[in-house]
Structures are given as C-alpha cells and as structure tokens.
Amino acid sequence: MENYDKSLKKIFTKRLQAVQKLPKIDGSKSIIDILEEKGISRRDFMKWASYMTAYLGLSSSFVPTVAKAAEVADRLPIIWLHMAECTGCSESLLRSDAPTIDSLIFDYISLEYHETIMAASGWQAEQNLEGAIEKYKGKYILMVEGGIPTKLDGHFLTLGAFAKTGQDVAKEAADGAAAIFAIGTCSSFGGIQAAAPNPTGAVPLSEITSKPVINVPGCPPSEKNIVGTLLHYILYGTLPALDAYNRPKWAYENRIHDLCERRGHFDAGEFVQSFGDEGAKKGYCLYKVGCKGPYTFNNCSKERFNQHTSWPIQAGHGCIGCSEPQFWDKMGPFEEPMADHLFHGPFGGLGADATVDKIGISLLTITAIGIGAHAAISAVKPPKE
Amino acid sequence: MAQLNESLKIPCKEEVEFSVAFRWQHWIRALSIVVLVISGFYLAYPFLSPPVNAEPTGFLYALFRSWHEIFGFILVAVILYKAFLFFFSKQHANERVSFKDFLNPSVWISQIKYYLLIEKHPAIKGAYNPLQFIAYVGFYIMIFLLILTGLILYSNVYHSGFGGLIYAPMKFFETLFGGLSTVRIFHHILTWGIILFVTVHVYMAIYNSVFGKEGGMDAIFSGRKWKKNH
Secondary structure (H helix, E strand, O other): HHHHHHHHHHHHHHHHHHHOOOOOOOOOHHHHHHHHHHHOOHHHHHHHHHHHHHHHHHHHHHHHHHHHHHHHHHHHHHHEEEOOOOOHHHHHHHOOOOOOHHHHHHHHEEEOOOOOOOOOOOHHHHHHHHHHHHOOOOOOOOEEEEEEEEOHHHOOOOEEOOOOEHHHHHHHHHHHHHHHHHOHHHHOOOHHHHOOOOOOOOOOHHOOOOOOOEOOOOOOOOOOHHHHHHHHHHHHOOOOEOOOOOHHHHEEEEEEOOOOOOOHHHHHHOOOOOOHHHHHOOOOEEEHHOOOOOEEEOOOHHHEEOOOOOHHHHHHOOOOOOOOOOOHHHHOOOOOOOHHHHOOHHHHOOOOOOOOHHHHHHHHHHHHHHHHHHHHHHHHOOOOO | EEEEEOOEEEEEEEEEOOOOHHHHHHHHHHHHHHHHHHHHHHHHOOOOOOOOOOOOOOHHHHHHHHHHHHHHHHHHHHHHHHHHHHHHOOOHHHHHHOOOOOOOHHHHHHHHHHHHHOOOOOOOOOOHHHHHHHHHHHHHHHHHHHHHHHHHHHHHHHOOOHHOHHHHHHHHHHHHOOHHHHHHHHHHHHHHHHEEEHHHHHHHHHHHHHHHOOOOOOOOOOOOOEOOOO
16 A cells, blocks of 8 residues: 555656646646635645545545646646536536635636636637637537537527537547546536437437546535546546546545435434424435435535535435436436336326326236136137147 | 046056156255245245334344255256256156157147147157146246356345355356346346245146046156056
8 A cells, every 4th residue: 555655656746746847837826826815824725625625535645646747737728518408517516605725626727717706708708718718629528507408409508609509619628638527417428408308319429539538426426526537637637437427436426325314214204204204303314305415426425515514314305316417307306215206208298297006906907807708708718739 | 557447437557657766856856945935925025024023033024034045055956966867867757758748739739728628638758748848948047047047036036045146147247137136136037936836736647647637647746657558
C-alpha cells in the first residue's frame, strides 16, 4: 500500500507540475486569494481538501496534493455548453445560500464559456466560444449539460446568432476537447426529454461523439460529484474507473439503498404506508411509497445536497432514480413500488397502464376458465381410449 | 413382468417411470417454488407489518428475504442436479428419448387431437409427450432466467462472500437487462410465468391420471406407472 501510494504521489506531482506550468488563463488573483477574499481561511480550505481526498478514495497523506490540485484548477480552460436542459445542473453548482468552496472554485476556474454566467451575448458570445475552441484546442475540458435533440436534423435545438444546431455545436466542441464530462442525466442518458415518445429524438452526448465521455448523472448531480470529477482529472490526467454506464465508480458504485439512513426500517419491515401517516413521522422506510433507492446507483445517501443539509429521502420522499438511464420511463410511477410499474402498451395497447400483477392475474383467470371448460367437456365426453 | 389389475381385470405392466432421485428433486423443487412465490410477493410489496416492538429486533422484511434466498439457493442446487440427471444419467434416458417424439410432427398432431377429444393418445417412446416436453423446456428457460435475475439482485445486496465472487459477471448481465429496475421487473414477470406453468402442469397431471388410467399421478410419488398393454 505504501509503495502504491508513493508511486501514485509521483504521478500526481508530475502531473500537477505540468498543469502548473500552463499559463494562468485570466486575472492575476489565484484561487487561494479569492477564497481568502470571500472569507474562507486556509484552515477551512484544508478541511475541504481532506474531505475531497477521502471522497476520492485516497489516503490522508494526499491531502496537500489534492489541495494543490484545487489551487491549480484555474489553469485548465473549461467550456460549458447548454443543450436541451433546465440549467438545474448549473444551479446545483452555482447557487447555494452561502457559496461553498466547491462553487467558489468553480466560479474562478477558467470557465471560458458558460451561457448562464458569462457577460457576453449574441455575436460576442459566438466569438468567445469559437475563440476558446480554437485557442485551447486539445487542452480544454468540455462540460455539457442537457440532452442533444437529433430529429429535424437537430433543429429542435437551434442556438445563437448563426442559428447552429445544438448537435453541431456539441460535436465541434467535443472534437477539440481533452476530456469530456456529461453533466447531469440529460447529457449522460438523454434524461426527461428522451423519455417516451421522445419527440425531439434527444440522445446522450456519448452518442454524438466517438470520444470517451465521463457521465456525471443526477437531476441534478451533487456539486461534489461535479467538482470531484474535475479534481480527479487534474490529479490523474486520465479517465477515472467507470462503471458500465461510464459513471465514475468513486461516486456511483453503490446503490442509494446500500447506505440509506432508513435501511434499518426497510429490513425491519417498517414502511410508510401513505405520506403523512404515523410511519412517515417516525422516519420509516419509503419503499412502499415508491422509493427507487434499491435500483439506483449514486452517493446521495452519503453526500446529500446543499452542504450536506438534506436529500430527498431525508426530506421524506423516496428516491426517483434520477441518475439511472431512462429513469423517467423505467422508474415510474414515482410514488409506487417497482411492482406497480406501468407498461406503456403491451398487447397492442390493451395492456396499457397495467401492472405485472394485473396482467398475471388476467392470464391466470383465462387459464382457469380454459381448464374449467376443458375439464367439464372431458367429463361429459371423455377422451378416446 | 405382466400383472393383472385385480379389480378391473385389465392387464397392466409395471414400469419404473421416475427414480428416487428424480422424485426427491421434483418435490424439493415444488416446495421451493411455493416458498419463493409467496416470499417473493412479499418482497415486491410488503403486505404484512411486524408487531410493534420497542427494541429493534423484529426484522420481518429481512426474514422474508433470508427465506427467499435460502430457498433460492436450494432451487439452484436442485436445478443443477436435475440438469445433470437429464443430460448424463443412464437411468433417466427415457427423458432424453422424448426428444425423438418432440421432433415428430405426427405425434404433435395426435397429441393435440387427444386433448381436443378427437383422437386416441398417441404411443410415445419416452417419458413425455411433445406438448409436455416443450412446456418443460419453457419452464427451464424461465427458471434459468429467474435464477440469473435472482443472482443479479443477490449480488447487489451481499457485496462480499459469494455475492462478491459473482458481482462482476452479474454486473455484465445487469447491464444487458438494462439496469437493476428492469432486472427486478423481469424477475416479477417470470414469476407469473411459473405460476401459469404450475397451474397447467397440475391440471394436466390430474387429467392424465384420471383419463389415462395408468396411475400417471402415482409415478411422481412411488415412481411406478401401470402401463396398459396396447
């Protein structure tokens, strides 16, 4: 382990030195200056760094390395694109009641292009984007929020002064990127707009580029998962270990259910029967009112949201499985257990809105009627011997 | 050995249909299926609430899950054993012989006509008629998929031990199914397939026992069937 840590540290040091040599992209102030200006002491910053270290699964001897990585984060140019989305992912990161260290770092890294927070608009914005893609070709990190509509040649999403399609913008930006992160479920898996019948033909970012895309799904993903993915890239310079859906394993390896604070009540068979009942007041398990935690891979139960304040299950509503592919179609209805999943239209529409049990009982009834009829006829007219 | 059925005076031939091993695995399997279906429905929708207990010791859901898993693994063992018997056992060659009838369309047609009360039961070479054979093939496909989806769900609950051992390969199948929620739905749908199979299976067994008059039902208890001399 010690040797492993040593060689890993060597890799990190080399990598950080390389990053540090890159020119600082704008402003004279360093991230540390800015944090201090905002009233965050060195001590708070180091606390945050040790937290992120543990979070990325590194030993505590890496705390200074991770802190260093955060300090040099302003040397990597980032282009953030908005496709078909609600800006909730940006909001998750940027709008907290008191700015977190994560959001401050994010504010002051070199966001070369971000439609929500940049000052430029119109032609100037176009120029900024083109300029950034050109200037930092092969060096920038591309973060994309939102699914990409493909029907009508992609014209369901038409952007900017040149009326380009979202598809073209994303493709162009992806071609020159050093690393590509799909931020949020829409960009990772298509999200809500890709739900049946998917009128705009929305697809995930990974389908319009042949380059590897790291998915950071969630609706929205927690700010820690976004910044953690960035820090991981700064430290390693490579892709993190990914699961089958290209989600970083350090964040998405376990189910919500595995570390849920209400898991004890689940095993005990103590369930909320309806919202607002006695069980709900006592904090019982939300499985029977539709919690999809057992089928959802994410770290919300550990990390929560908004500076660890709360998260859906703590607030009394089940998980809706938002970080899973096609969650809108697969996890619904959100306030019923998986057993009551409704099918869109099996048997040519006859079985629409039926649950497995309803279809099963119907088939069983038909079978029973068939058996009864066959037995009755056989009793009157026995089979040939 | 020709014997005489004393009461009916019909000459019958005693024939060993199912071995001891076969009968045991059949009944263990049947018991497992009953326990698995009942506990499975509870796991899908917990319809019982535990008695109120001040101390956190009444783990009702966990209890149902344990029985579901215990009988699940019993089922896995029995199915593996059954597969061995089917493919390799000399004593159970009559099962494999049924495949010849399965390939013969005229046996198919006569068998369907028999159930439509039009024709006599065809003479079959092996233990099962073609309709029975295809029903059993369907049953084993369903059981195989139930075991697979069951193991995927299991490996996500128990991350070490056997669960840890099968975690990586099961992850592959989990992705193939399209995520854990879909795996769960498939498991539920297949359960209904088994319920339908068992219903028809029991009816057919009784039917053939009543109208076949060869002690067809007895074969699964005593192993013997009393073949009429055609």
